[in-house]
Amino acid sequence: INAEYMGLQAGAGELIDECVRRHDDAAMDPHTPHLYEESGAPDLAELNVRAALIHVIGDFIQSIGVLIAAIVIWVRPDYKIADPVCTFLFSILVLFTTIPVMRDSVLILLETVPSSINPDNLKHAFFRVRGVDEVKDIHCWSVSQGVGMLVAHIKLKPEYLPNHFDVVDQLKTILYEQYGLVHCTIEVDNDILAEKQPCLFDLGY
Numbered sequence: 065i066n067a068e069y070m071g072l073q074a075g076a077g078e079l080i081d082e083c084v085r086r087h088d089d090a091a092m093d094p095h096t097p098h099l100y101e102e103s104g105a106p107d108l109a110e111l112n113v114r115a116a117l118i119h120v121i122g123d124f125i126q127s128i129g130v131l132i133a134a135i136v137i138w139v140r141p142d143y144k145i146a147d148p149v150c151t152f153l154f155s156i157l158v159l160f161t162t163i164p165v166m167r168d169s170v171l172i173l174l175e176t177v178p179s180s181i182n183p184d185n186l187k188h189a190f191f192r193v194r195g196v197d198e199v200k201d202i203h204c205w206s207v208s209q210g211v212g213m214l215v216a217h218i219k220l221k222p223e224y225l226p227n228h229f230d231v232v233d234q235l236k237t238i239l240y241e242q243y244g245l246v247h248c249t250i251e252v253d254n255d256i257l258a259e260k261q262p263c264l265f266d267l268g269y
Contacts, residue, residue: 111209175205195224
């Protein structure tokens with residue numbers, strides 16, 4: 065093992081990582097963070113940004129580790145085991161820092177409820193709006209990190225049916241401000257309208 069070569073390689077890697085990081089910081093749109101702050105969601109860090117950050121930090125730590133191993137081998141040539149030990153420790157670090165990103169990616173692919181939202185509290189939020197008589201079903205899922213969607217089917221009290229648009233607007237405001245749900249589709253059950261509509265099977269469909 066050539067300790068001098070290892071040291072030069074680690075130093076060059078660290079210099080390149082620093083140049084890339086500065087380039088990315090300069091190229092980042094300054095308005096992007098504000099878009100996430102305005103959405104109201106508790107955790108809006110984009111998954112790809114988290115992964116890139118972990119990658120940059122991992123490269124930084126790896127370069128430092130290789131540099132330390134090179135110094136150890138240069139001072140004590142018989143301590144060549146420092147190189148594989150450094151690689152082993154870095155592999156463990158990468159594994160433990162990658163697991164959370166992989167977990168969040170799988171949860172998004174499975175369209176699970178966002179981790180920041182409690183389903184029971186979400187259902188109770190509907191009844192804070194006057195006029196909501198029953199919540200028949202709720203479907204809430206993530207399409208990206210910090211970007212949630214909701215589809216709900218509710219039933220209103222008869223006296224609130226003429227103003228059902230106002231009720232839906234109030235619900236969407238609560239869901240946006242308190243839960244960060246940027247896109248909500250709320251269906252209002254109307255028994256009176258359903259009785260007046262002809263059955264599709266009777267029309268031959």
